[in-house]
Structures are given as C-alpha cells and as structure tokens.
Amino acid sequence: MRFKHLVILFVLVFLVGDFSACAKHGRERAEVKKLKVMTTLFPLYDMAKNIGADKAEVSLLLPPGVEPHSFEPKPGDIVKINEADVFVYTGKFMEPWAEDVIKGIVNKNLIVVDTSSGTKMIPAVFHDADEPLGSFDPHIWLDFDNAKIMVRNIVQAFKLKDSANKEFYEKKANDYINKLTELDSLYRTTLATCRDREIIYGGHYAFGYLAKRYGLRYLAAQGVAPDAEPTANDLVKLIEQIKKYKIKYIFYEELTSPKIAEAIAGETNAKMLLLNAAHNLSRDQINQGVSFFDILEKDLDNLRVGLACK
Numbered sequence: 247m248r249f250k251h252l253v254i255l256f257v258l259v260f261l262v263g264d265f266s267a268c269a270k271h272g273r274e275r276a277e278v279k280k281l282k283v284m285t286t287l288f289p290l291y292d293m294a295k296n297i298g299a300d301k302a303e304v305s306l307l308l309p310p311g312v313e314p315h316s317f318e319p320k321p322g323d324i325v326k327i328n329e330a331d332v333f334v335y336t337g338k339f340m341e342p343w344a345e346d347v348i349k350g351i352v353n354k355n356l357i358v359v360d361t362s363s364g365t366k367m368i369p370a371v372f373h374d375a376d377e378p379l380g381s382f383d384p385h386i387w388l389d390f391d392n393a394k395i396m397v398r399n400i401v402q403a404f405k406l407k408d409s410a411n412k413e414f415y416e417k418k419a420n421d422y423i424n425k426l427t428e429l430d431s432l433y434r435t436t437l438a439t440c441r442d443r444e445i446i447y448g449g450h451y452a453f454g455y456l457a458k459r460y461g462l463r464y465l466a467a468q469g470v471a472p473d474a475e476p477t478a479n480d481l482v483k484l485i486e487q488i489k490k491y492k493i494k495y496i497f498y499e500e501l502t503s504p505k506i507a508e509a510i511a512g513e514t515n516a517k518m519l520l521l522n523a524a525h526n527l528s529r530d531q532i533n534q535g536v537s538f539f540d541i542l543e544k545d546l547d548n549l550r551v552g553l554a555c556k
C-alpha cells in the first residue's frame with residue numbers, strides 16, 4: 247500500500263509539474279513577442295500596420311490632430327523610439343529632428359528606416375525665405391511610385407528583424423503595393439478627363455508630387471510647411487489666378503484652420519473642398535479606423551468635383 251501511495255504521489259507530482267510546464271509554454275505562446283514598430287507620420291503608420299498585421303505592434307509618434315511639420319519629439323518620445331525594434335521615419339526633409347535622435351539612440355538592436363531612401367524627390371518650391379536652399383519636397387508619399395518604395399524599405403526592416411515571418415511580411419507588402427497600383431490607375435484615368443487642370447490650394451505646398459505625376463498645375467498659398475503666413479502678395483496672386491481662369495473651387499488642407507482658403511473663397515466666390523495630404527489623423531478619424539486609401543479616395547472624389555473631371 248505504501249508503495250502504491252508513493253506511486254500515486256509521484257504521478258501527481260509529475261502531472262502537476264507537467265501541467266505547470268504546459269501552462270508556462272502556453273503563456274509564452276500567447277505572448278509571442280510582436281515586432282515593436284514606431285512610426286512618425288500617418289502614411290508610414292498605415293503601411294507598417296498593414297505589413298505587420300497581427301505580428302507587429304505599430305505605434306504613431308504624432309499625437310492625434312497634431313500638425314507634423316512643427317512637431318518636435320519630447321524626451322518620452324525618444325524613450326519610446328529607443329524601446330522599439332524598428333523606427334520608421336519619412337526622411338530628413340520631413341523630420342529634420344530625426345538625425346539627432348538617431349545619433350543619440352542607445353538601443354543597438356534598433357533598425358532605423360529612412361523611407362525616402364531610393365525615392366525620386368523633387369526640389370522644394372522656394373516659397374518662404376526660411377526654406378534652406380537644396381531642400382526637397384518632403385511629401386514623398388503623394389507620389390504613389392515613391393509610396394511603393396517606402397513600403398519596400400519598411401518590409402526590408404521587418405524581414406531582417408523577424409526572419410521567421412518574412413514570407414508573411416512580403417505577402418502583406420505586395421498586397422499594399424497592389425492597392426497603390428490600383429489607386430494610381432484610378433487617379434490617372436480620372437484626372438486625365440478633367441476640364442480644369444489647376445489645383446488652387448489655400449494651404450501649404452503638399453501636393454507637388456501628385457500634381458506633377460498627373461500633369462496638373464498646382465498653386466499653393468504657403469511653402470512646404472504650414473507655419474509661415476502667406477504674404478499679401480501671394481494671396482493677391484492666387485486671387486488673380488482664380489479670377490483669370492474662372493476657377494470655381496479652391497482646396498483647403500486638413501488639421502489646420504482653413505482661414506486662408508476661406509479668405510480667398512470670400513474674395514472670389516469660389517467654393518471650398520478638402521484636399522487631405524494624410525500627414526496625420528484627427529482623433530475622430532483614428533477612432534473610425536480611417537486608412538490611407540480612404541483619405542486618398544476621398545481626395546480623388548473632391549478633385550473630380552473641383553476640377554470638373556468625368
């Protein structure tokens with residue numbers, strides 16, 4: 247009997263031990279380490295989130311509704327960047343602060359992705375005196391060929407950091423690129439039919455790439471960043487253009503007050519339409535799960551109205 251008890255005890259100990267090992271294993275499984283990705287702007291966030299899907303935890307550094315050109319990271323943001331596996335930024339012309347932050351990174355395992363690497367950039371329009379000579383237009387994501395290169399740059403880092411899932415990431419990146427191809431051809435066929443070919447923008451110079459790609463003229467009230475007030479001369483020039491070409495619609499930008507567009511509209515009886523460059527989302531848009539494609543499709547709807555396209 248004593249021996250039997252001993253056997254039962256032994257079996258029990260073994261089983262309990264095994265169960266706890268199982269539980270531990272299960273917990274580890276549930277907590278499979280997700281790739282931690284920190285992105286700066288919304289287009290990069292949307293790309294990274296779609297490529298990583300359930301295998302990555304992607305964060306957006308910009309707080310909701312914040313205008314990105316004047317954004318400077320706080321010490322807490324630098325900590326978050328250091329804690330990530332992958333840090334994705336647009337490029338030095340969009341995030342001039344990134345170079346210093348990268349130099350100061352102590353996490354030697356962090357992969358830094360400059361998404362502008364390999365993209366075709368166009369020189370910035372020297373609209374404001376404070377735009378340094380030799381600057382390039384930072385809104386590279388609004389040329390969909392550049393956007394594809396950005397996706398490629400991001401997926402490269404994901405595959406390097408988490409090679410076990412490289413085929414998964416590759417497939418997701420290709421899906422995203424295919425959607426960009428579809429969007430591009432939708433833009434091309436729609437914008438080829440427009441009666442009016444001039445975008446008058448009561449905001450900063452964000453759509454240079456898009457206008458160039460589809461053969462449109464583009465006139466903006468401000469330079470490549472929205473922090474400088476347009477001069478009275480700039481506004482007079484815009485208003486003259488609107489009157490000369492009998493332009494019926496002017497476009498305004500997201501996240502900043504549309505007061506410039508309103509002033510121009512007031513002078514010219516032009517109607518206003520939103521043209522969202524997708525730098526960042528408002529809190530409402532985040533809650534609604536708005537995607538990069540949602541924004542760009544809505545923009546095309548507004549361009550169709552504003553430029554009288556078929």
Ligand SMILES: [Zn+2]
Nearest residue numbers: 452470471525
């Ligand atoms: Zn911008």
